Structure formats: C-alpha cells, structure tokens
Amino acid sequence: MPRIIKKDQIVEDTWVQVGASEPFPEGDILVSLERWQAEQETLQAHAGRVGLCLIGKDNPRELKGLLDQFALIAVEFPKFADGRGYSIARILRDELGYKGELRATGDILRDQLFYLMRCGFDAFAVREDRDIEDALAGLRDFSVVYQAASDYTSPIYRRFGRTGA
Amino acid sequence: MYQYNELDQQIVDERVRQFRDQVQRRLTGKLSEDEFRPLRLMNGLYMQRHAYMLRVAVPYGLLSSQQLRKLGYIAERYDRGFGHFTTRQNIQYNWPELEDVPDILAELASVEMHAIQTSGNCIRNITADPLAGVAADEIEDPRPYCELLRQYSTFHPEFSYLPRKFKIAVTGATQDRAAVAFHDIGVRMVKNEEGEVGYQVIVGGGLGRTPVIGEVIRPFLEKPHLLSYVEAIMRVYNLYGNRDNKYKARIKILVRELGIEEFRRQVEEEWEHFREGAMMVPEEEIARLQSFFPSPDYASDAADDRSFEAHAAENKKFARWLKNNVSAHKVPGYNVVSISLKIPGTPPGDITDQQMYALADLADQYSFGMISATHEQNLVLQDIKNADLFAVWQALEPLKLAWPNIGTLTDQICCPGLDYCSLANASSIPIAESIAQRFDDLDYLYDLGELKLKMSGCINACGHHHVGHIGILGIDKRGQEFYQIMLGGSAMDDASLGQWLGPAIARDEILGAVERLLEAYLVHREEGERFLETYRRLGPEPFKEKVYAQNH
Numbered sequence: 001m002p003r004i005i006k007k008d009q010i011v012e013d014t015w016v017q018v019g020a021s022e023p024f025p026e027g028d029i030l031v032s033l034e035r036w037q038a039e040q041e042t043l044q045a046h047a048g049r050v051g052l053c054l055i056g057k058d059n060p061r062e063l064k065g066l067l068d069q070f071a072l073i074a075v076e077f078p079k080f081a082d083g084r085g086y087s088i089a090r091i092l093r094d095e096l097g098y099k100g101e102l103r104a105t106g107d108i109l110r111d112q113l114f115y116l117m118r119c120g121f122d123a124f125a126v127r128e129d130r131d132i133e134d135a136l137a138g139l140r141d142f143s144v145v146y147q148a149a150s151d152y153t154s155p156i157y158r159r160f161g162r163t164g165a
Numbered sequence: 166m167y168q169y170n171e172l173d174q175q176i177v178d179e180r181v182r183q184f185r186d187q188v189q190r191r192l193t194g195k196l197s198e199d200e201f202r203p204l205r206l207m208n209g210l211y212m213q214r215h216a217y218m219l220r221v222a223v224p225y226g227l228l229s230s231q232q233l234r235k236l237g238y239i240a241e242r243y244d245r246g247f248g249h250f251t252t253r254q255n256i257q258y259n260w261p262e263l264e265d266v267p268d269i270l271a272e273l274a275s276v277e278m279h280a281i282q283t284s285g286n287c288i289r290n291i292t293a294d295p296l297a298g299v300a301a302d303e304i305e306d307p308r309p310y311c312e313l314l315r316q317y318s319t320f321h322p323e324f325s326y327l328p329r330k331f332k333i334a335v336t337g338a339t340q341d342r343a344a345v346a347f348h349d350i351g352v353r354m355v356k357n358e359e360g361e362v363g364y365q366v367i368v369g370g371g372l373g374r375t376p377v378i379g380e381v382i383r384p385f386l387e388k389p390h391l392l393s394y395v396e397a398i399m400r401v402y403n404l405y406g407n408r409d410n411k412y413k414a415r416i417k418i419l420v421r422e423l424g425i426e427e428f429r430r431q432v433e434e435e436w437e438h439f440r441e442g443a444m445m446v447p448e449e450e451i452a453r454l455q456s457f458f459p460s461p462d463y464a465s466d467a468a469d470d471r472s473f474e475a476h477a478a479e480n481k482k483f484a485r486w487l488k489n490n491v492s493a494h495k496v497p498g499y500n501v502v503s504i505s506l507k508i509p510g511t512p513p514g515d516i517t518d519q520q521m522y523a524l525a526d527l528a529d530q531y532s533f534g535m536i537s538a539t540h541e542q543n544l545v546l547q548d549i550k551n552a553d554l555f556a557v558w559q560a561l562e563p564l565k566l567a568w569p570n571i572g573t574l575t576d577q578i579c580c581p582g583l584d585y586c587s588l589a590n591a592s593s594i595p596i597a598e599s600i601a602q603r604f605d606d607l608d609y610l611y612d613l614g615e616l617k618l619k620m621s622g623c624i625n626a627c628g629h630h631h632v633g634h635i636g637i638l639g640i641d642k643r644g645q646e647f648y649q650i651m652l653g654g655s656a657m658d659d660a661s662l663g664q665w666l667g668p669a670i671a672r673d674e675i676l677g678a679v680e681r682l683l684e685a686y687l688v689h690r691e692e693g694e695r696f697l698e699t700y701r702r703l704g705p706e707p708f709k710e711k712v713y714a715q716n717h
Contacts, residue, residue: 056408081203081286083326087403090323095438111187111204118322134195141183144175146316149323154443155392156316157450162170164456 003132004103005113005124008139010132013125015051015072017105030074033058053105056084060091067098075121077106086119093120093150113138120150166227166535167312167457169277176319177274180281184208185267192264207325209255209283210266214587219258219266220283221273225293225311225335226254226538230525233536235276237521243269248521250506250514252578252629253332254292254538255283259585281319286327288318288399294336294343295539298458299547301495304354305362307337309454310391313446317392324399328406329414331399332371344540344656346370346379347632349416350398357385364391368398368428369420374624376631376662377417380425382432388451393444397436401428461533461548467498470552482567483558485607489569491554494547502532502546502557503539503571509601512594513579514542523564531557541578543571573610574618574683575601578629582622582639583646589622591639591646591672596620599676613683616696617655632656634697635682636663637675646672650682652708653700667709678712685711 001012017030024031024042030051036043043050051072054060067073073092075085085104092098103123104116113124117139126135148155156162169177184204191201205211209220221236228236236256240248243265244258251257261269273279282289291311298306314333318324324331336343337354345351351367364386370379386394398416407413420428477484492501504524507513524544528536531553532546539545549557561567570576577600580586582593597620604610619633623640630636632654640647647669654663670678683696685708690699700708 081326082408083286083324083328084404084408086323086326087400090400109200112326115320115322115325142176142179142320144172144179145322146176146319147321148443156172157447157453158443160172162172162453164453165168165459 002125002128005126005132005136005139006101006103007122008136010136017053017074028072030072033062051101054085054088056082056088058088060088060096063092064096067092067096067100070098070100072101072103072123073098074103074105074125077104077108077112080107080109080112086115089116089119089121090150094153110135110138111141114141118145118149118151166229167224167308167454173316174274174277177277177279177281180208180279180320181267181270181274184270188263188267203285207282207285207287208266208270209280210263211284212587213259213581213585214583215585216260217263217266218585219261219269219280220251221256221258221278221280222283222290223254223256223278223538224315225291225297225308226295226540227293227297227308228536228538229276230528230534230536232276232278233521233525233528235272235278237518237525239269239272240521241518246519247515247517249512249581250516250538250542250544252540252542252580252627253290254295254540255290256538259581282325284330285325286329286331287325288321288327288331288333291315291318292332292334292343292348292540294338294341295537295545296342296501296547297337297537298460299494299496299499299501300338300340300342301493302339303337303495304339304356305337306455306458307335307352307354308458309451310337310352310354310364311335312454312457313391313450314395317395321399324403327399327403328408329411329416331402331416333395341656341658341660342539344632344660346660347372347376347629347656348379350395351379352391355385361387363387366394366398369417369425371415371417372626372629372631373415374412374626375415375417376626377421378660378662379417380420382425382429389445389447390440392446393440393442394432394436396439396444397432400435401431405431463496463499463548464550467496467550467552470498470550473551473554476555482562483555485611486558486567486569487554489573489611490567490571491549498551500549500551500554502549502554504544504546504561504566505568505571505576506543507570507576507597507601508565508568509575509605510598512581512584513577513597516544520564520566523560524566527557527560541576543576569607570610572615574613574616575604575610577601577618577620578633579620580622580627582620582628586622586627588625589639590624590641591622591648593620593622593628593637593639596637596639596648596672596675600679603676603680613686614695618679619654629656630654631662632660633663634695634700635679637679640669642669648672648675648678650678650712652682652705653697655697664705666705667713670712681711681714682708 027048053074105125334348335352353365366383367379579597583589620637621628636651651663
C-alpha cells in the first residue's frame, strides 16, 4: 500500500484514485470533479467514501456549500512549476471553509512541502521515486513566516509586537 | 534604513541553512539538475555561459556602508574582484563556485542581505525611486511601503510558482524615476481630492519580447489595502495566467487578453473576499516601518557654504562634474551625487571590490553611511553637503568614480550579452565599450544633451532597448551579429515605446550608424530640444535617411 504524509506522520494510504473511464472499485475512492458532476447518482450509492481530485483548471468555488460531503479533496500538480493548486487550496480552506483532508498529489517534492502546508494542505503524496522520510523534513524548513495564509490567519505584524527604530 | 529584528534574521538564516542542504543534495546527486534548477533560481543562482551567476537582492536599491563593504568582500573573496549592478538595482557576481554559494549567502545574512527570489517565477526584488527620501518632488517616502511589500513577498506560499516572474516598482514622487509603467505592478503614491495620500496602482506593464505600457487598474487605493489589493491581483494572475507558453505567461498578456475592465472586475471580485480582513495594514505598522527611514540629521546652515563655487572656477574637471553629476536635494545646502558606473574601459554597471570599499568609507564620512543603486546601473550618494562637494570629488576622482557622463549618451544601459549570458544572440558589452571609447569627448556629449541609449543582446530586453531614446537590439543573422535600432522610447513620465528604424546593421557598422543618428539630430534640433523631442517632432524619416544613406 502506498504511503503518504498526513498531518506530519507517514501513514498508509487507503484511497484509490479512479481514472476517467475505469469502473468504481470498492472502498474509498477518489474521482475527478468531472466524473463526480456527471455520475452523482452512482456515486451516492457507493458503499465507501468518495473524495474529489481537482486539477489546475477546476474552479473550487463550484463546490460552495457541498464541501461537507467530502472527507478528502486532492489537488493534482501535473508539474511542480504549475502553482494553481496553491490558490485552489487557499480558496477551499480560507474562503469556503473546507475542513476535511486536503492532499497534494503529483509532481511534488520536498522543497514545495512547506509552501503547500501554508496554503492549507495537510496531506502529501510525494512522488514515488522519492524518499518520503526525507520529504517530511521539508515541512520544517522555516519557523517564522511573514504573510497571512491558511496556517496563520494574520500577517506577522498582527502576530508579534514589533518595535520600530 | 530598515533593520532586521530577530524574526527577520531568523528567516534569512533559515534560508541559508535550507539552501546549504539543497546544494549538498545536488552535489551528492540526490537532486537532479532539473530538480535543483528551480530551487537555485529562487536564490538567484543562474547557470550562465561560463559559470554560475549569483544575483543578490538590494531591496529598493538601498545599501548601508556595511553592506557595500560586504559586497566588496564577496567580490574579492569569492569572485574575480568585481560585481555588476543591474537594471533592477541588484548586484550580480559572475564567477562564484556552486560549493561556495551557501557561504556567500551566510556572509550576506550577516549584514541583513540575501538572494531570495532574485530569479524564478515568483515576486522579485521590489524596486523604487533611487532618490526616495531626498527628492524635492516627493509626496511621501516610498521605502516603508517597499519594505512592507518585501516582507509580504518573501517566501509567499501561494505565489512562488507563478506562470512567470513578477516585478513590482514603487515611487513616491510626482516624476517617475522607477519606470512604474513598465512593471507587472507599478505603485505610485498620489494624493486624492481630500488631500489623503494613497496609491495609484498600475498593472500589466513590461518590456521583454512584448513591450507594453501598464494601465491604471485603480486610480486611488487607500493605504491599509496595499497588500490585500496586491494579493487579489496575484491570485487572479496565478489562477488564469498562461502556463502553456512561457512567452505569453507574463501578466501583461493576461491583462491584454481580458482587457483592463474585465481584469479589474475579476481582481476586485477576488479582493472582496478578504479586503477588510487581517491583511489590512494597521497605522501602527506603517508608523513602525516609517520609523526606520527618518530624515537624517541635516545641518541647518549647510546652504551658507558656497566654497564649491570657488573650486569650480579654478578647476574645470570639478566644474564639469559638479554641473553634470550633482543634482538638487530637497534640503537646501545638500546635494545628490551620482556616481557613474559607465566608466570608459569597463562594462556598464561593473564595480571593483576596491571601489566598493572606498565608496563605503565615503558614505560613512559624508553621506550618513548610505548608498543607493539606480535602475540605470549607477550609484548615488544621497546627502552630500555643499561644504563637502569638493572633497568628495577629490576622493572619487582617483577611484575612477567621478566620470561626469550621467544622463549623457555614454551613460548607457547594457545587458551582459554574449560575454556572459546563455540567452544572448549578440554582444552588448563590447558595443557599449566601443561607443564609450568613440564618444569620450565630454563637450560633445554635453552638447548632445540628455540621451538615453539602451542596449540588449537578445529580445528578452534586459537592456530595456524599447524605452531608450536610442535602443539597440542585438540579433543573430545566419551566425553573424547584427543590430537593430529603435528610436523614441522613454521609461519616464512620458512613457513610450521606441519604433524600429529600418533593417538590421552589421556589427562593424553599428558605431557609424550611431554617429550618423547623432549628426541627424544635431542638424535638425531646435533650440533646447532633446534628442527625444526632435525625434517626436520629426518622426523617423530624417534619421532613417541619414543612417541608411548609400554614400556615407
């Protein structure tokens, strides 16, 4: 069973990602927004849990009011340089109030983990050819941050009393 | 200037540690070059034609003497004894060894400097008016707001993998010396009808392959909203900017495709989600940042000293320097001294370690310990008293830092070109050097008056050729270096893009072509008219005729 990083721990992953035309297997499944929208009836009857897998062009605001249904939303990074998923995560967390597991998948490496975490991701399926233990260290790259994001809702100037010259 | 507290220091120290580890992983093969590339780029480390190049951030162009000394030390210890100031007020080193870069970053961190986000598809170093704080036409000192933006953009978790690089410039003056119309975001401090100071926000300007003059997205933004509004622009760009074609990926293309009205609508809709939230900048934070940029302790009687007049009467060299490299300061009796880094015989923007050490000492002695870098690749001592002008000149002269060509033809902007850059198609430094050599007669240069010559060795336009009064672009034509000429550009308030003059010119004929352009100007100019104005009045024809005449 593949392993992922979840809330700072390495755990076994029980979810199965389902391709565009594959039949739904038993257990917990992860489907694309497109399939979820097209096959709602079948999915409602599914015995296991259903999670969504979003890609860069998906508009998370289409999910407004529906997010409670999902125990897991994954955001796929086709290339690590494609940073749309960071904004998608922040919209899901900060604006739409999504509370379930938010997982980054695809071409993600150790050196992106800290930023991903700050945008609200709490689970990371790092590339299979990489050392997951090593990647875990990426979550601790920095101990101080300037901006408000999904982790700290206030910028540094509202978190610390900072003195002037 | 801004001083780090323990939190700011911790951030740069942790960055050094992180990069040291990344370099280690690269050297041991745990990271492939493909994977290492974006990581090193976010630390300003490029692979150039011959070696690595490290670009160090000089936030809004401001340096303390201690920092300049450190830059000199890095040039001496880790490079070949010189550094190169860029058009974005940064400094580059051309010959560092990869193994040494973590140590260089640690040296920088020890003086509150870094190379964070000096490259990569992220928010780059924030640039500003080089006369910030001393300009007579200033509405407000922009540097506290630059620092606010610097902190905001440093390791921004959401905007570090943008479609393309992102540049922000800020000016607090009425006259634009920061080229705000040619940045992804340009911020101008303005007063509204009620007399309140806020920001005019310009978006979608830029040079490169597709030069565009930015458009005003918001004529007046209240002070507390600067960061939230920038965040809204960044998010729309991050989500909808083109990611398939890197030549269409800058925000200017998105703005152009959507139109400014639609782009504004999207930004302001996004902004509504968080405009009144925690990102609002409290007055206390602005006041705190402003406290780092106090007006120095100016002498009230500085204007009484006129000793420079007697020196100028006796010393022609000093007089020329005084007239050309010294300009007005907001405080009577103080002067802004520009130091030309367009020294004949050295590439534009280059400075040696020894020059950096000496300048740092001069700044300490005469200019409250500060130096600033300009986007025209020169340096400025901002606060020189009347009484010190002659002594400063005497000190600069033997350092070769008193060359009085500021604002003239030979004060040219020039990219590294084929000598260093792996993108270049043609040389630019040797052309700049030949122009400097050919036009070394200062009286001739002064007679030509203000003239901005800008040169790039490829269409990526690092030398800003589109906004030169005379722009020169190097191209490769079947393996030969050729140069295209464009005329009529300006990066100032009267922002305009130059127009191509005609067919490209072979390398050995470019100097002659520039000569003939100048001849055409001298023949056609009217009293008091600058080159740019003559061109705007007459259009390209008289210049074209002269340059492409058969029997020259």
